[in-house]
Amino acid sequence: MSKFIFITGGVVSSLGKGLASAALGALLQSRGYKVRLRKLDPYLNVDPGTMSPYQHGEVYVTDDGAETDLDLGHYERFTGVPAKKSDNVTTGQLYMDVLSRERRGDYLGATIQVIPHVTDAIKQFVKSDISDEDFILCEIGGTVGDIESLPFLEAIRQLGNELGRERSLFVHLTLVPFIASAGELKTKPTQHSVKELQSVGIQPDILLCRSEVDIPAEQRAKIALFCNIRPDAVIAALDVGSIYDVPLSYHEQGFDTEVCRHFGLLEKEVGPDLGVWQRISDIVAKPEGSVKIAIVGKYTSLLDSYKSLAEALTHGGIANKIKVELVWIDSEIFESEDTVQHLEGVNGILVPGGFGERGAEGKISAVKFARERHVPYFGICFGMQMAVIEAARNLGGLKGAGSSEFGECEQAVVGLLTEWVKGNEKEQRSVKDDLGGTMRLGAYECLLAKNSKVREVYGSDKISERHRHRYEVNIDYRSDLEKAGLNFSGMSPDQRLPEIVEIPNHPWFVGVQFHPELKSKPFDPHPLFTSFVEAAIQQSRLV
Ligand code: GLN
Secondary structure, three states: OOEEEEEEEOOOOOOOHHHHHHHHHHHHHHOOOOEEEEEEEOOOOOOHHHOOHHHHOOOEEOOOOOEEOOHHHHHHHHHOOOOOHHHEEEHHHHHHHHHHHHHHOOOOOOOOOHHHHHHHHHHHHHHOOOOOOOEEEEEEOOOOOOHHHHHHHHHHHHHHHHHOOOOEEEEEEEEOOEEOOOOEEOOHHHHHHHHHHHHOOOOOOEEEEEEOOOOOHHHHHHHHHHHOOOHHHEEEEEOOOOHHHHHHHHHHOOHHHHHHHHOOOHHHOOOOOOHHHHHHHHHHHOOOOEEEEEEEEOOOOOHHHHHHHHHHHHHHHHHOOOEEEEEEEEHHHHHOOOHHHHHOOOOEEEEOOOOOOOOHHHHHHHHHHHHHHOOOEEEEOHHHHHHHHHHHHHOOOOOOEEEHHHOOOOEEEEEOHHHHOOOOHHHHHHHHHOOOOOOEEEEEEEEEOOOOHHHHHHOOOEEEEEEEEOOEEOHHHHHHHHHOOOEEEEEOOOOOOEEEEEOOOOOOEEEEOOOHHHHOEOOEOOHHHHHHHHHHHHHHHHO
């Protein structure tokens, strides 16, 4: 009999509801409970897979191949629980489901309405695919007061009623702004936000108040009085130096204690063990040194597009007890300026995932710099493909090498599988017709070659990593490229798909077709990031 915690947000967006949910999940785990986190997104897109990174930030991919909201990345990084397709739903998906049932006649001619049909679909989603979890945490996207969130709020209101207080809890995240000119904290936005929530029938049990400064007891009492909750249930969510300090800070403010009190669990348990988070927080606060890693990409002004990547690099730093300084460089710069002036001072270069031709030549120049100057290089997905093109052109003598993603080219060393696997018309047609749903998505196994860098790094000969791409390195060029010095050190189990390439006579040069950043956690840094950062430390000692 799982308990449900619903997390809504008010006043303004971007208060960090996803992080708050993830941190609460971690705190409940530290008290010995099993948790699962879910996100309900009110927008009409079916999933974020086809949304622009400018609009949506990173698309987080699950093992079971769903393209989901980036908050699922926070959930996984804080709890270690692998996110699943059944942990994220959008209004678009819900409507698609309801409408296809309507077309099939499943509703027997009834009039289909938001209440009860859409709200029932939401409730069904919230309660689906649960096993022995103690807590299901459901974050509602958007801000209270948005028209599009209404069906979600109505559905969780109904669920609260059905489950009763002993099995449900409402947390509302708000902002308590500090007005510097008046030297005062203002509670009015929170009061209004709670009124808005109450107007749809939801009385929050706990208020999590984002604030730059501590909220004195007097202000807390005021919020409690106006919002109809106990003063102890007004929790300050203070700004902290690192996101990995959030669980500790919330605990200090009594968040998890309040949640457990609500469910009558306090007497039955021994309290949290926060040792893991304390250790991470200590390393982040007092690193023993630092390295500079350049990330040469296309969306460098939108750091949310590379959320998991930035976190995974931080984790690599944590594993090595150092700080990783990220230097974001727009790859297009290298199409007009020399790489040297921008990359000379960095200790490692990473080309991340990406789509389309714009900026690609700049990324290839960055690969060339890293390879020639012996600077550690990590290519992820698109970054691996660019490394293969660079090696083909400059080591393999294939001057016309490119990717068919950019149109016709003489030697498509990167292309669609259907370009060289013949006789599969159906697959070819689907690739051409439909941009949504044609990618290689989710977890795939990969076999690692003996005596390779990656085999040593992973300490295993078989791994599973998550993919999100349409194009592949063309296996037909394998022998040419191997002769040129590129080692195909990771292959799909059927040996058809190159998954990892590396250059052996280089301090650290690895390109992977998958996205290792999606599986890295602060308490379990991904081995590739740990090793890459270690190589960057070595490099920093040379200069
Ligand atoms: N655009 C490339 C592809 O579709 C790489 C995708 C990525 O980096 N995620 O194969």
